[in-house]
Amino acid sequence: MERILVSACLLGSHVRYNGSYRLNNHPVLTRWQAEGRVVQICPEVAAGFSTPRPPAEIRGAGDAVLHGQGHVVEQTGNDVTALYLEAGQLALELARETGCRYAVLTDGSPSCGSSFVYDGSFSGNRVAGRGTTTALLEANGIRVFSEDDIGKLDDLLNGSAGTVA
Numbered sequence: 264m265e266r267i268l269v270s271a272c273l274l275g276s277h278v279r280y281n282g283s284y285r286l287n288n289h290p291v292l293t294r295w296q297a298e299g300r301v302v303q304i305c306p307e308v309a310a311g312f313s314t315p316r317p318p319a320e321i322r323g324a325g326d327a328v329l330h331g332q333g334h335v336v337e338q339t340g341n342d343v344t345a346l347y348l349e350a351g352q353l354a355l356e357l358a359r360e361t362g363c364r365y366a367v368l369t370d371g372s373p374s375c376g377s378s379f380v381y382d383g384s385f386s387g388n389r390v391a392g393r394g395t396t397t398a399l400l401e402a403n404g405i406r407v408f409s410e411d412d413i414g415k416l417d418d419l420l421n422g423s424a425g426t427v428a
């Protein structure tokens with residue numbers, strides 16, 4: 264049975280920077296939990312961030328941050344790049360320990376984003392790109408889906424969208 268790494272804020276945990284959650288009781292996630300597939304993590308909290316915490320955005324693509332060419336900066340100006348890299352490592356270690364080849368992570372987050380992130384100006388501007396945790400997971404062969412694509416991954420796991428790769 265495939266296990267799936269899931270952002271804790273998609274499971275109703277109040278771990279987002281402002282103390283909120285992103286989803287709660289999504290029917291597919293609820294079923295996956297009942298099936299024992301879900302491995303949950305909030306990479307930022309795992310790395311030691313408190314909740315609530317200042318919002319942070321990426322300056323440079325998440326992939327570039329992995330290679331020392333970008334930064335994650337809080338709105339206060341505090342550079343938190345090192346902690347974001349640690350957050351990704353902790354998520355990767357957990358995925359490996361639990362055999363997860365797939366993840367569903369919260370889009371738009373500087374850690375968990377998969378199709379877009381915010382541009383570092385703290386003005387609500389979205390840009391195409393991945394968060395630091397997503398970039399690290401995908402660089403290590405773990406496919407990351409956003410919460411909007413939970414159904415696609417469910418279809419894949421059920422064999423209705425082809426063989427699970």
Ligand code: SF4
Nearest residue numbers: 270272279305372375
């Ligand atoms: Fe959710 Fe990921 Fe942000 Fe944690 S780091 S609050 S799991 S989006």
